[in-house]
Amino acid sequence: MGRQWGPSMRVAEQAGCVVSASRAGQPDAGSWSCSGVILSRSPGLVLCHGGIFTPFLRTGSAALTRTGTAFLPGDSCSDDLRLHVQWGPTASSPSARADEELPGLCTPQCASLGLDPGAPSRARARPLQPPRPAKLLLLLSCPAFRSHFARLFGAEAADQWHFVSSAPDDAVSEEEEEDQLRALGWFALLRVQRGAAAEERRGPTVTVAPLGAVAKGAPLLACGSPFGAFCPDIFLNTLSRGVLSNASGPLLLTDARCLPGTEGGGVFAARPAGALVALVAAPLCWKAREWVGLTLLCAAAPLLQVARWALAHLHPGSASLSVLLPPPEVGAPRGLAPRDLGPPWAAAAVLVECGTVWGSGVAVAPRLVVTCRHVAPREAAKVLVHSSTPNAKATEG
Incomplete structure (x- = not known):
């Protein structure tokens, strides 16, 4: 991908993960998954898309559209919610230093694709970290993102736009489509169960670009897992390049190719190297039954502002976590200064x-x-x- 992308690629792959949600004791109830970003490894804090939590909300997805609601505590979801987070080998993990002859981890779905779980890792990717249990701290959204989205894609034009992962002709119930639309601007902050000391390191994993610091047309690198938790050996942390196609406040567009399951994945800048710019909000959209090859993003900086404020106002056990999130943006935005466009x-x-x-x-x-x-x-x-x-x-x- 070019020399300029080396540092950003390393940051993106180290920060990328996949999040799975299921019901305890109900294996036949199905599972839901999306991409995520590891914000900190000690403690393990992950930001992912909020769409996978709508089946678990105690009061239904209507809670996401309640006026003035910017966040919901973790207990807004039912007690049977079970979460797991999986990521690739880290530089400090034993698996990253394992001998090449050790077999890699592979899911049953991978075997169905013809990938041999017992094949030597020298012929396959390095072993992945096993899925770790996680706890939902809060659901959050960026009010400015929701405001811009409603202004740009609502009102009379709403019936022309289609912001779900399926095509307009796919069999999706009205309830499922409404749930996905309500959750489009929502994300979730998780805490991962502490693992081996050798895999932990202090401080944030990523730095965050200030809102407006990346100029229109600047190159971006998207890192997400197409199809979520399906076959992570091949799909985990897939990279795609594009540019910042346009912006309206914290609502951003990119032409980087993103697929269903990459919701919640991180989008990083080449300059400053590896800075987290945004998270994927909607990987596909349609207008007037025509596919639009743009991905809808939510800027990361305002999302983390909401997260810090919410954690500080929840129970004392969570308040201390707010200081462990990537620090708030500093400096004036660059690259989006007002210009006199003439007539x-x-x-x-x-x-x-x-x-x-x-x-x-x-x-x-x-x-x-x-x-x-x-x-x-x-x-x-x-x-x-x-x-x-x-x-x-x-x-x-």
Whole structure:
């Protein structure tokens, strides 16, 4: 991936993990999984997506949309919730220094793909850490993210957008789709059961980029586990490169390829090297039944602000954990300073809408836009052009 990505790749892989949720004593009830980021190893603190917790909420997913709710304590979920976290070999772990002839860990699902659990690790990835039990400390969201999401994708346009991991034609119940949508901006903070002393190290695992510190167009590295806990030997901590495609407050877009199961995975910057920029909020989205190849992200810095505030206001046993999270951002945001964009037509890229048809266009002069023929057919009754300039309104043509 290039020399510039070396440090970021190491940080991303060391911080990446997969989180699984299931019901105690009910193996047939199924399991849920997503990606996560290890914030600290002593104690083990993990941030992951909140969507896998909706089946366990005592009052249902409606609790996530309650006005003014930015976090929920861990006991908001039922007592039968069981959590496990798994990650790859760490530099200090015995498995990372194991002899190459030792067999790696492989799940039954991997065997179904034809991967031999007994094969020598020299022909396969190094052994993974076994799944560790974890406890849910709190569910949290970024109010600004939810506000921007509602403004951009709600109201009249809501029925045009589809923010779940399945395609519009897939068989997903209305209840499941509503649960996923409600949980889209929610994440979870977990505490992992302490392991062997050789695998522990003090302090945060990652540094966090301040909100706005990464400029539009800057390269990003996404690290998540497609399909969650399915076959971690091959899918755990899969890397994908892209750029920061756009931003609206803490709501970010990237063209890095992310798949279902990467929700909650970390997105890191090349500069500063390995800084955590955001977490994956929605790996796929559809508009007007067309796939949009962009991934929706939630900035990490405001999420951790909420986490620190929530931990400090919960029971005393959790308050001490707030100081062990990555420190709050310092310094002024860089790269997103306001610019004088001139008249509305001076922003070259515009959005062209003609009924249910939409596409991009280029403004070449005041009230003159060039776009593809199929975007604005000649028989169209009304064409709307949206500019990205501040306070701009749609222009009818």
